[in-house]
Amino acid sequence: HQGQQEGQQARQMAPGVKHIIAVASGKGGVGKSTVATNLVLSLSLLGLKCGIMDADIYGPSQPRMLGITGRPQSEDGKILKPMQNYGISCMSMGFLVAEDAPMIWRGPMVQSALQQMLRDVEWGELDVLVVDMPPGTGDAQLTMAQQVPLSGAVIVSTPQDIALLDARKGLNMFRKVDVPVLGIIENMSLFVCPNCGHESHVFGHGGAKTEAERLGCDFLGEIPLNIDIRETSDSGRPITISNPDSPHSKAFAEIAGKV
Ligand code: ADP
Numbered sequence: 001h002q003g004q005q006e007g008q009q010a011r012q013m014a015p016g017v018k019h020i021i022a023v024a025s026g027k028g029g030v031g032k033s034t035v036a037t038n039l040v041l042s043l044s045l046l047g048l049k050c051g052i053m054d055a056d057i058y059g060p061s062q063p064r065m066l067g068i069t070g071r072p073q074s075e076d077g078k079i080l081k082p083m084q085n086y087g088i089s090c091m092s093m094g095f096l097v098a099e100d101a102p103m104i105w106r107g108p109m110v111q112s113a114l115q116q117m118l119r120d121v122e123w124g125e126l127d128v129l130v131v132d133m134p135p136g137t138g139d140a141q142l143t144m145a146q147q148v149p150l151s152g153a154v155i156v157s158t159p160q161d162i163a164l165l166d167a168r169k170g171l172n173m174f175r176k177v178d179v180p181v182l183g184i185i186e187n188m189s190l191f192v193c194p195n196c197g198h199e200s201h202v203f204g205h206g207g208a209k210t211e212a213e214r215l216g217c218d219f220l221g222e223i224p225l226n227i228d229i230r231e232t233s234d235s236g237r238p239i240t241i242s243n244p245d246s247p248h249s250k251a252f253a254e255i256a257g258k259v
Pocket of ligand 1: 025027028029030031032033034035061135187188189223224225226227229230231233234
């Protein structure tokens with residue numbers, strides 16, 4: 001019953017948003033933010049009106065990845081307007097604090113910041129709001145999973161065992177609170193040497209697919225380890241925007257189609 005009440009309260013948080021989809025990983029550095037950015041851009045290219053909420057309070061990366069600087073404005077001093085680029089509405093703690101300032105916050109402060117990002121931001125009418133989750137299964141993740149009416153969650157993992165072990169924990173957390181897991185994405189899957197074309201599986205290969213089968217959820221696709229993906233993300237022009245015809249952008253588009 002409490003969960004239901006919280007769900008109702010949360011629904012008023014972003015009233016015009018049809019679907020909220022969490023992009024999560026059990027472990028940091030597996031490319032969750034990179035996937036979230038390219039996924040939201042691919043969904044937008046499919047004609048959906050999209051936004052991204054950067055819930056990674058301690059390490060926000062969406063401002064840099066989407067190439068957005070500046071501060072969100074407010075007309076009444078309470079409700080913030082999300083920032084915009086490439087047709088995507090975006091809100092991130094990164095707009096509100098200096099890039100090199102550490103967020104020295106305890107759990108309850110993170111929880112209230114996340115709620116405010118949904119309640120006190122004018123998201124407007126959106127088909128999909130993608131949430132770039134913080135890594136792990138702590139306070140912030142539980143807040144999002146329990147108090148926000150998520151339509152589903154996507155789990156990002158690299159192919160190696162340790163990342164998959166953490167991904168499994170993330171997946172089980174969503175299942176425990178009855179959020180549908182839409183599937184697993186394997187990132188940094190294959191590396192093709194740009195000089196000689198030799199293929200290597202730096203972090204292994206196929207682990208996420210096997211794991212998805214084992215856990216009874218969908219495998220959404222794999223994204224290679226590729227320098228263009230990193231460089232375009234770092235420069236604020238993600239590959240989906242800067243080179244929509246590249247095979248990597250097509251891989252993201254295919255995943256977006258399944259989500
Ligand atoms: P997380 O959100 O899981 O911490 P990020 O998305 O910030 O991870 O990615 C960590 C680093 O790895 C970033 O520098 C990013 O550009 C890079 N990266 C992510 N995915 C890929 C990929 N498929 N190929 C190359 N570099 C990648």
